[in-house]
Amino acid sequence: MNVMIMGMDGYLGWALGMYLRGRGHDVCGVDNMSRRRNVHEVGSWSATPIKTMKERLEAYKKATDRDLRFYKGDLTEESFVDLVVKKEKPDCIVHLGEIPSAPYSMIDASHCNYTQMNNIVGHNNILFAMKDHVPKAHLLKLGTMGEYGTPDIDIPEGFFEIEYRGRKDKLPFPRQPGSWYHLTKVHDTWNLMFANKIWGIAATDVMQGVVHGVKTEDMVNDDLLTRFDFDECFGTAINRFCAQAVVGHDLTPYGKGGQTRGYLALRDSMQCFTIAIENPPDEREYRVFNQFEETYSANELAEKVSKVAQELGLEGKIWNIPNPRLEAEEHYYEPDMKHLPNLGFKPTYTLEDELRITIPKLMEYKDRIEAKRGCIMPKVKWTA
């Protein structure tokens, strides 16, 4: 299959490019390298010393004798997206090319607008290019479980059938996102549902949980590592906890720590994407996959990291700090996750398994985390 990965320079994109290529797919990627700039802007860097795209492609060729093709360009440029889709005519576009940070989007009006415009316009341009050049291709779009928020009822996969005042309808499940960034993902979801309705673009809309882990089997040497962010903005809670453990900082869940989310390991994320790609939706179908394997509260997460850190001789003390975000710190959380297992998804790595790989790998790069340890604690606040 000819697969185009938007955002191939990112954490998931680089891992997925190699994974799909290894399975025999023809893979090309697109990126504007903005993640590197944005992480630099907030004063940080990847804990893993990632190579430039040119070096990555050469290292991959050298290690595997396989090629990955790459286009540097910005998805918000309509003509560029039109051209690259027209030239490549992909069977599947995997859209990972968005700014993924809640705190970054919350810095100020400029960062809010930059995140919203980047994500919405980039996604729109992909939809129009697909309509014009590959109307039967499959769009695998990355959303987030965070689109749903934390309602006091079960979370279905995208739609639910309800009765209201004696009548029934099947409707999109209401979204309650918790940051300007999360809002972009909701906006994308509504935009995609509309494109599917009017143009029949077949799509898998992935509501993904938090992905953890530092490497996949394809990263046979360190030149092939993907990025691992640990700063306040681009590092997830689990990444920050791991980085904190490595440099002897307390692990700092926000607030009461009851915030519960879905999680999955990087290599299982690759497995899920691949299942969706290799089992595409029907013609004109729009389907929503909730993509995670386990749910944990922030406190449980910190305890897992602490436990594995202690096995490795690190201190791993936990310190609940004031929550910079406005979010429910104790809540009901029961999301469905049936579509992917129905297609054969089986989690291979538990959180602890993965932590036993991640933390030792990060310990090799302790100096890089130490150099940016000032970037871990939160400064961006949700309230005025």
Next chain:
Amino acid sequence: MNVMIMGMDGYLGWALGMYLRGRGHDVCGVDNMSRRRNVHEVGSWSATPIKTMKERLEAYKKATDRDLRFYKGDLTEESFVDLVVKKEKPDCIVHLGEIPSAPYSMIDASHCNYTQMNNIVGHNNILFAMKDHVPKAHLLKLGTMGEYGTPDIDIPEGFFEIEYRGRKDKLPFPRQPGSWYHLTKVHDTWNLMFANKIWGIAATDVMQGVVHGVKTEDMVNDDLLTRFDFDECFGTAINRFCAQAVVGHDLTPYGKGGQTRGYLALRDSMQCFTIAIENPPDEREYRVFNQFEETYSANELAEKVSKVAQELGLEGKIWNIPNPRLEAEEHYYEPDMKHLPNLGFKPTYTLEDELRITIPKLMEYKDRIEAKRGCIMPKVKWTA
């Protein structure tokens, strides 16, 4: 009260500025004059020969000895919005400053992105400026009944309480908008709900029906007329039917004509906005008002226009043409409308009353409609 009207050069904005000023409010307005440019771009103009803003302000001063203040500027410019809100410190911002056309947004990727960016960024900039300078002010934001789409259940005002798998929650009612433009209104709604949650911005989110009518009592001479669009993009169905009747063109409902929507007269729209402004929400409250007075199908609408046109000696023949849009042409439609009547709203003009004012007024400007009659019939299509 110090009221700032975003989009004061528009159809509603100009009428509202005079209406509120007449009630003794201190009124200033903002506009980038883009509506004039966008209507010019699609080859049309207002049926009513509207004056420049400078002329309008002078004519209003001359007719009433009252001042309206005006700032020319673009809401997508963060620094401008910040400055004007900081300078004026309004008690209430009425946000009418968005691109309001479904077909215009459907022309191509550029028009989709222009509409989405203009509307979303402009609205975001208002939210941030309010947070920074007037955190207790009231935002009256114009949404549309079109955000809800046409679900097969009743449409509440913004939220509904439901039971799902044995648990209950009160959730935002799912939106199913029908164009890139309508999607911007949904995106704004989610963005506003979030701003209300984190910053406590008090807001009335108006889900307005289709407004009809050519004038209000404040338009004491033709220099004070508001615009009246009748082209495919910026003219609503009712405006197009009226214009068609005036120039002897068949009235052309799209498809089967069963598309049912809420409608209200221009002067009743002014009444509704004023009720919301003069009865602001509680501190930190977010409330949704469905704002319309009657529901009609496109066919019923055409029949009403035809009837009044015939009273006036016009032909008013009806011709159902193929639907350029993708929409349900026969559907259930039961939206609630309780909040505004609870605050005292009483419809003053029925659709027929208003048509008996509108059509004769348009007949005075028959030549202007005739000159652009080629702009009435649809060219922009929803499907690929």
